[in-house]
Amino acid sequence: MNGFWRDSGVALAALVLLLGAPLAFSSPAFEDFIIRLSALALFATSLNLLVGGSGMISFGHGLFYGFGAYAFALLMQRTTLSLASAVLLTLFLAALVALLVGAVCIRLKTIYFAFVTLAIQMLFYSVIISWVSLTGGDQGLQGGIPRRVIAGIDINQQGHLYQFCAVLLVAGLFAMRHITASPFGMTLRMIRDNEARAAFLGIPLWRPKLAIFVLAGVFAALGGILASLFVSGAYPEFADWPFSGQAIFAVMLGGIDSFLGPLAGSAILLALNDIFTRLTEYHGLVQGVVILLFALGLRRGVLDFLRVLPGRGEVASR
Amino acid sequence: MDLGALVACFASPACVVTQASSGLIVGLLLFLVAAGLTLIFGVLKIVNFAHGTFYMLGAYIAYSVLQATNSYGLAVLAAAAAMAVFGVAFERFLIARVYGGNVLMQLLICYAVVLIFDDLVKLIWGADFHAMGMPEAFQRAPIFIAGGVVPPFYAGLIVLSLCLAALLGLGLGFTRMGKIITAAAQNPQMVAALGINTTALFALVFGLGGGLAGLAGALAAPVRSLSPGMGFSILIESFIITVIGGMGSIAGALLTAIGYGLLRGFGTIGFPLFTDELIYAAMILVLLLRPSGLFGREIV
């Protein structure tokens, strides 16, 4: 269990740093960045549980991010549930949705899997747009998140929201790290590497695949919850295709073979987007060019590039 | 849900004709886009996520050429030719660099191209919706069939698309290149073993697919509003059609697209709110029961 204690140490240190940062220097811009990063990084890392960890390329993972945001915002607006109960109930509902979607999708081969997940996400998106009375349609879910102070934490205050997001970011990443480092995580890597061999080692493929699809959906929904808190509502863009595309880019930019790759990719992507948005209104154009340069030039993620483990120098490309 | 209205429509030949003709143009335009998508998938085993971009650019190019020359025929030809060239360039300069690599890289490159060209269209033509307007040649009295109104452009579009579908079918079935493409879609190893230049073949397939999508965009321009994001919804729809029809099957794409168009045409009367959901449900059902599609062979 050495790995467990080492990861716990890293998580604790990260938490202390994040929570202590505002005491050392007060920077609303930094806090704002971390809050946005927490949502995107949880989402991107959960996507990489599928993409890098299991070889299941989902193009419609934004469904769970959008679902998390809408379900949480609606629960907060329309019920009197406490913050914690609303979070837990949202995650539970997301798990149910992921179970249904996964049951349809997991037996499909690569390209089919990618596009059917995308199509189901677009179905969800079209429901958001057309069910105006519930979701506010293309205007997004307005009206804010009602404040519910629990244990002295008021999420409508930026400082408290920052702490809340920092804690959930670290806890979520730690939990996902544990999944990838467990025997179950190794089973997923076996399936990614060679499905036929895994089946002949006696692994019933559909069970681990469905399980990771549901887990990834739950963590994506957690990211969606944080996004909903940040924007005080929910927007259909959360469940739209460019967002899923961005997350895939974040994952690949950071490196699919490194656990913290998606976190690094998310941070770089957010920073780049902030710069592009300031420079030009055509940030799609700039971002597209950057992606092309990355895909044709660098070809692998930043952390995968930096990480040269002994004996692992050149791993066969998949 | 208004099934009463649907029944009433079926009882009236006029309503059937009107709805069927508008449904048919939806379906046939989709077929032209889906045919390229399904061919590219069949031969190269790549889903061209940027296929909607070809369609969008085709529409905008036709819009500008019509304004400059006032000839719709020229506009359509220009759009198709430009997108055929664009398709070849896209394959040669971008997609060809990641063959055999990670599927993610292919998707990422397509994603980048979609982002770039959506913004380029914004830059050149503006972010607002554009309407091409009906070309002069078609500004004439509507045709009446059994009391139903069919705009002349609709009739022209239906005839032209069906001719193109027939031409495509004949071309694939009876020309040497067409036979090679069909064979490649069914058995790529065999074609490589026969010593056929796959580089040229792949570029040709992308050119054909791009040209068809550009053509579809130009044909859609008079009856659709033009906007920078217009490529994506058609991509999703044509993907659904290729999945239901069977990836790699042209006949499957044609029949499914027509069925899809008719479902939309009559769906707007019977269940306007649920047509999208119904179509997604149909796709999921097909995937569960026949993962290779209704007309597809076991190629996945």
Place this chain on the structure above:
Amino acid sequence: MNLEVRHLTKRFGGVAAIDDVTLDFPSGSLSAVIGPNGAGKSTFFNLISGALLPDGGQILVDGEEITGRSQAAIVRRGLGRAFQVAQFFPTLTVRENLMAAVAAHRGQWGDLARRFPPPGARTRADEIAAMLGLTESVDRVAATLSHGDQKLLDIALALALEPKILLLDEPTAGMGPEERARMIDRVQHVWAEQKLTLVFIEHDMEIVFRIAERVAVLCYGRLLAAGTPAAIRADPAVIAAYLGTEAPKP
């Protein structure tokens, strides 16, 4: 364990790839399956291991019918196999490959409560690696191994399941003479040490007649002959159909 097939038949679109084959592999025996290309040897293995469903006939392990069971169920019944093209997990190290297989064999593939590897898996993995002479390569990423070592890893993965019956599909395929000798040496060693019922497909007649206790000859899906190497060598039908003019060396 005893492996038996009775009247096994498999057709692909009307063509019988395996046609009414009845064979018995006694517990602890070392048998070879030979035959020209396209004789149906790999299909025969795919049927026994559950990768393909037969159209007719039965497969029995110690008298218990396993026909039609899932691959996973057949694995649990004690039947392991290695493949003609080595099948392993290319991005994992040799040790990780084996530890993962050991964890899977112990039913820990879904374990979320601990870190990988589960206790004991590493020791067991190193034992298996030693058995096949892979000790020096345990920390290497499997994709970077030599062809011969990859074939050995494939067999090692099968052994991690502690099978009683082991099917090896052309263990020496694509190897040079030296690698070949090493592989055959290992196979014999493992067979004797683990008291396995071992069946292998092989093209090299010299190897077959040197190590096999029993030989079965398949030709166009039919069982041409079965018996001791000496009987097979003398069988006129085998000489005519398979060994051809090039009579086996005495």
